[in-house]
Amino acid sequence: MSILIYADSNNGTLTKNAFEAANYGGQLAKSTGKNAVALVLGSASGLEELGNYGITKVLHFADAGLDSFDPQKISAVVAEAAKSEGADTIIFAHDYTGKSVAPRLSAKLDAGLVSGAIALPNGNTVKKAVFSGKAFAEIEITTATKIISVLPNALDKVVTGGSAEVVSFSCEIPSTGLKVKEVRKESTELSLTEADIVVSAGRGLKGPENWGMIEELAKVLGAATACSRPVADIGWRPHHEHVGQTGLAIRPNLYFAIGISGAIQHLAGVNGSKVIVVINTDAEAPFFKAADYGIVGDAFEVVPKLIEAIKSL
Amino acid sequence: MKILVCISKAPDTTAKITFTENNTKFNENGVQFIVNPYDEWYALVRGLELKEANGGTVTVLNVGKADNDPVIRKALAIGADDAVRIDADTVDALYVAKQIANYAKSEGYDMVLCGKETIDYNGSQVAGMVAELMNAPYVSLASKLDVNGNTATIEREIEGGVEVVEVATPFVLSAAKGMAEARIPNMRGIMAARSKPLNVVAAIDASNSTVVKGFSLPPAKSGCKMIDADNVAELVNLLHNEAKVI
Ligand SMILES: Cc1cc2nc3c(=O)[nH]c(=O)nc-3n(C[C@H](O)[C@H](O)[C@H](O)COP(=O)(O)OP(=O)(O)OC[C@H]3O[C@@H](n4cnc5c(N)ncnc54)[C@H](O)[C@@H]3O)c2cc1C
Ligand SMILES: Nc1ncnc2c1ncn2[C@@H]1O[C@H](COP(=O)(O)O)[C@@H](O)[C@H]1O
Numbered sequence: 027m028s029i030l031i032y033a034d035s036n037n038g039t040l041t042k043n044a045f046e047a048a049n050y051g052g053q054l055a056k057s058t059g060k061n062a063v064a065l066v067l068g069s070a071s072g073l074e075e076l077g078n079y080g081i082t083k084v085l086h087f088a089d090a091g092l093d094s095f096d097p098q099k100i101s102a103v104v105a106e107a108a109k110s111e112g113a114d115t116i117i118f119a120h121d122y123t124g125k126s127v128a129p130r131l132s133a134k135l136d137a138g139l140v141s142g143a144i145a146l147p148n149g150n151t152v153k154k155a156v157f158s159g160k161a162f163a164e165i166e167i168t169t170a171t172k173i174i175s176v177l178p179n180a181l182d183k184v185v186t187g188g189s190a191e192v193v194s195f196s197c198e199i200p201s202t203g204l205k206v207k208e209v210r211k212e213s214t215e216l217s218l219t220e221a222d223i224v225v226s227a228g229r230g231l232k233g234p235e236n237w238g239m240i241e242e243l244a245k246v247l248g249a250a251t252a253c254s255r256p257v258a259d260i261g262w263r264p265h266h267e268h269v270g271q272t273g274l275a276i277r278p279n280l281y282f283a284i285g286i287s288g289a290i291q292h293l294a295g296v297n298g299s300k301v302i303v304v305i306n307t308d309a310e311a312p313f314f315k316a317a318d319y320g321i322v323g324d325a326f327e328v329v330p331k332l333i334e335a336i337k338s339l
Numbered sequence: 340m341k342i343l344v345c346i347s348k349a350p351d352t353t354a355k356i357t358f359t360e361n362n363t364k365f366n367e368n369g370v371q372f373i374v375n376p377y378d379e380w381y382a383l384v385r386g387l388e389l390k391e392a393n394g395g396t397v398t399v400l401n402v403g404k405a406d407n408d409p410v411i412r413k414a415l416a417i418g419a420d421d422a423v424r425i426d427a428d429t430v431d432a433l434y435v436a437k438q439i440a441n442y443a444k445s446e447g448y449d450m451v452l453c454g455k456e457t458i459d460y461n462g463s464q465v466a467g468m469v470a471e472l473m474n475a476p477y478v479s480l481a482s483k484l485d486v487n488g489n490t491a492t493i494e495r496e497i498e499g500g501v502e503v504v505e506v507a508t509p510f511v512l513s514a515a516k517g518m519a520e521a522r523i524p525n526m527r528g529i530m531a532a533r534s535k536p537l538n539v540v541a542a543i544d545a546s547n548s549t550v551v552k553g554f555s556l557p558p559a560k561s562g563c564k565m566i567d568a569d570n571v572a573e574l575v576n577l578l579h580n581e582a583k584v585i
């Protein structure tokens with residue numbers, strides 16, 4: 027038996043989330059005595075690196091037709107690969123790709139899916155966050171084939187230092203009614219969901235002209251920037267920075283909340299962060315209850331000092 | 340244009356989350372229920388806008404029991420023409436998807452609009468499953484939808500950007516922020532909703548593939564360490580040496 031890991035690539039390289047999925051699948055394979063096999067679609071290099079996480083074999087389907095994203099085609103290919111490898115468990119990252127492909131595959135194979143897993147399975151039971159991070163659920167998959175998508179940043183990496191054999195793979199690809207017309211990258215900045223550190227600010231900053239210090243703090247930390255919903259709604263910051271229940275959910279190692287009150291809908295998108303730092307003038311701001319470190323103070327005084335202190339680290 | 344919008348019922352975003360029956364059931368006591376925000380704000384409203392521009396009908400569909408009816412009426416008040424409730428317990432996502440796909444196929448809709456996820460189980464599952472069961476294209480996390488005859492142009496969120504895709508009808512989509520502006524139902528809409536049809540249909544047989552074994556609440560944070568605003572260097576020191584995150 028084997029475990030098949032879908033490892034996503036972008037512009038010819040494996041994504042950070044591909045390694046997250048490999049890490050999960052590799053650890054699961056080790057504890058269950060199965061083989062961890064990864065599947066990579068499209069032109070991509072550096073695939074042997076997956077061996078670092080316990081992957082022993084990489085199936086590479088390099089056909090150019092798969093470089094443009096079509097979940098219907100990808101799920102068909104994953105199903106074929108799972109069949110040819112005798113995989114009873116299929117792992118995705120719970121990211122933009124996984125959210126499109128894993129449910130399709132689940133319906134195609136009539137296989138139970140747990141999306142957004144935050145821990146390795148206990149038998150057939152998988153833990154995930156529910157109610158926007160306000161609770162956890164233990165969900166048992168009762169079908170013979172099991173699909174799990176892993177929440178990025180949920181599991182510590184275990185580097186095994188092995189090497190993976192890369193073999194080419196191909197199968198028939200169905201024709202579909204979907205055409206990708208254009209891909210627009212909004213920015214070259216660090217993507218919010220992949221960033222280890224996120225610097226986020228809210229209405230407490232008073233206006234868009236004050237974001238210079240937030241961007242500088244992000245820069246010295248190598249962090250991505252985010253914001254609360256009202257800030258995106260009034261157009262101070264771009265919409266793709268909005269985090270929370272109705273925006274992006276993120277789980278960085280470190281989250282700075284500057285001039286954000288900590289409304290429950292905001293917390294829902296960030297409460298999976300490992301460490302939270304809150305800077306707010308109001309000692310009663312609800313965010314302090316969810317924080318690990320806090321400073322009661324004016325962002326306009328604290329942030330410049332913070333930048334200096336980090337620079338001299 | 341025949342549009343189907345799938346709506347689920349969700350606890351209000353400020354609801355206190357607790358569990359009963361030995362932590363195996365969500366405690367609905369005192370919880371206010373709403374239409375899942377993505378379904379209402381984005382999928383439903385964009386469906387209504389397309390109908391207003393091109394003619395046609397907007398039907399809302401829910402898989403659930405009779406206690407969902409007040410939430411379904413809210414979608415009618417916002418402007419849907421009629422509603423269908425498939426009378427079933429929502430066993431799991433695949434079960435719900437099988438019910439939706441079976442109904443949607445038999446009625447010949449041009450498009451099935453869903454939300455990007457429900458805010459209770461946070462699955463992001465049902466819409467993709469419905470698409471596979473209908474053998475139709477699926478566009479997830481859509482932020483813009485335009486339809487011209489039998490072709491839809493859709494923008495969807497991807498890592499660090501946007502992708503523009505073209506799909507043929509019928510297709511399935513999950514809606515995210517940007518697709519429309521939320522509408523607030525007015526008095527006329529609320530009155531009209533009372534007399535709009537809410538048809539209850541029987542569920543088809545389908546098996547489940549997952550079982551919820553239990554819930555738990557996150558451990559409380561051990562308390563926030565406060566640092567004096569005049570001693571910012573101490574924060575940097577703690578982040579570096581204690582938390583080891585910078
Ligand atoms: C259904 C629903 C969904 C929602 N989804 C989201 C979501 O996804 N994401 C989200 O963020 N919100 C969401 N909201 C809105 C949420 O309820 C809050 O209104 C919002 O998060 C508040 O944003 P804020 O903290 O930036 O602003 P405010 O609440 O106005 O807080 C500003 C904070 O800045 C502090 N402050 C002021 N001056 C300074 C200074 N000089 N230095 C330091 N601190 C200062 C204040 O003390 C205050 O705590 C949602 C609401 C609803 C009803
Ligand atoms: N019981 C249900 N009835 C109708 N539509 C549903 C139901 N559950 C989920 N959906 C739709 O599927 C989307 C994704 O749900 P989920 O996979 O549970 O996150 C929701 O936003 C709804 O549009």
